[in-house]
Amino acid sequence: MKQELAQKLVQSLKDAGVNFVTYLPETRLSQIVPLMRDDREIDLIAVANESEAVTIAAGATLGGKQAAVYMENTGIFVSCYSLLTVGRQLGVPLLLVVAYLGGVADLRNSFLYATIGRHSIPVLDGLGIDHQVLVDGDKLETQIKDAMRAANSLRSPYALLFAGEFSE
Amino acid sequence: MIRYECLELLASKISDQLVVTSQSGQRIEWSHLSRHEGNLLVGMMGCAIGVATGLALALPHRKVIALDSDGSVLLSLFNLATLGNLQPKNLVVYVFDNGVYSGSRISYPTATSGNTDLASMARAAGIKNAQTIGAFEEFKKAGIEALGKSELGFFVCKVEESLLHREIPRPVTDLAENKYTFVRYLERTEKKTFPFVGRG
Numbered sequence: 001m002k003q004e005l006a007q008k009l010v011q012s013l014k015d016a017g018v019n020f021v022t023y024l025p026e027t028r029l030s031q032i033v034p035l036m037r038d039d040r041e042i043d044l045i046a047v048a049n050e051s052e053a054v055t056i057a058a059g060a061t062l063g064g065k066q067a068a069v070y071m072e073n074t075g076i077f078v079s080c081y082s083l084l085t086v087g088r089q090l091g092v093p094l095l096l097v098v099a100y101l102g103g104v105a106d107l108r109n110s111f112l113y114a115t116i117g118r119h120s121i122p123v124l125d126g127l128g129i130d131h132q133v134l135v136d137g138d139k140l141e142t143q144i145k146d147a148m149r150a151a152n153s154l155r156s157p158y159a160l161l162f163a164g165e166f167s168e
Numbered sequence: 169m170i171r172y173e174c175l176e177l178l179a180s181k182i183s184d185q186l187v188v189t190s191q192s193g194q195r196i197e198w199s200h201l202s203r204h205e206g207n208l209l210v211g212m213m214g215c216a217i218g219v220a221t222g223l224a225l226a227l228p229h230r231k232v233i234a235l236d237s238d239g240s241v242l243l244s245l246f247n248l249a250t251l252g253n254l255q256p257k258n259l260v261v262y263v264f265d266n267g268v269y270s271g272s273r274i275s276y277p278t279a280t281s282g283n284t285d286l287a288s289m290a291r292a293a294g295i296k297n298a299q300t301i302g303a304f305e306e307f308k309k310a311g312i313e314a315l316g317k318s319e320l321g322f323f324v325c326k327v328e329e330s331l332l333h334r335e336i337p338r339p340v341t342d343l344a345e346n347k348y349t350f351v352r353y354l355e356r357t358e359k360k361t362f363p364f365v366g367r368g
Contacts, residue, residue, distance in 0.1 A: 017363060020226065022222075043225060043226075045225060045254070046250075047246070047250050048246040048249045048250050049246035051214075051218075051244065052217075052218040052221075052244065052246055052250055054218070055217075055218025055219050055221075055222065056222040056225070056250075057222060058219055059218060059219035059220060059221060059226065060222035060223070060225060060226040061222070061363075061364065062208065062219070062223060062226075062350065063223040063354065064226060064227070064354065064355075064360060064363075066363045067222070081214070082215060085212040086210070086215050086218075086219065089211070089212070089343060090210070090211075090343050090344070091343075091347065093363075093364045151364075152363055152364040155364060
């Protein structure tokens, strides 16, 4: 991902009100990590497992923060239990910022990722988590604001899956 | 040591702290002992420490208490490494370790009834004040004193297996109802509006 796009992504998160982010780093969107780390308006929390990325972010939401979880799509599989029980059953809004490895629009797709990509959206559907695939930054600010508003309105996690330009 | 007695003492010390419980007998016992609006009775195993950590980070001026079990901690051991590095000073975790999966109704032993020592694991993960409490007098001292300290506390409370929670009424509060009571309590005491609440 180009640095300019990474900056736009972080700024769009902030413009959508996001001020608390839990994360486990990955390859596609990792440029956003140092940007968020250096930003005083975002509490950036490193975790050891995406399952706790979800529970910690959920706790922060219940404590009044506007929280996002940044993860690779493999993290969706790891965090299914937390997403279902805390995210869906308890009804806690979270913005899931997901690097969509192995999706059709993943410019670095390979046999390593294709199976993971193939199953990501069906798993989100199974969890009842609405989602959208983003492939360029043209309407990024609006799309992130819309997604955050949808998460808050649904009282549920909402997933944005980043591929295309974001996977360069 | 009997878990209910520990919880009874703890309940008498609650004022404006936030209390997060995981799913186990202690959730039932705590809901029976405490009607505090700052209770969040998380109805799943392995999630309470994470949710409590998020609350502690979001509200660093509030004391947050996690009530957990050996089975739940074993389900989410990654929490130890994360807590060991974050060190939220306003979080106290009580793990009521009865050495069995009592909810299974066959009391199948957990790893802590074998060779696993959760307090040692927590210390090795970086949680400095992690200790095992084996007697009620210790709980009264070290366990309760932690509420007044500005330090992450992690107390593995060795308790006897008790089936008391099967005899007392289970909480009737729906998860969503409990969540909103909790959030409204926070809105009131923090004097701010939370992003996802309201707008009807």
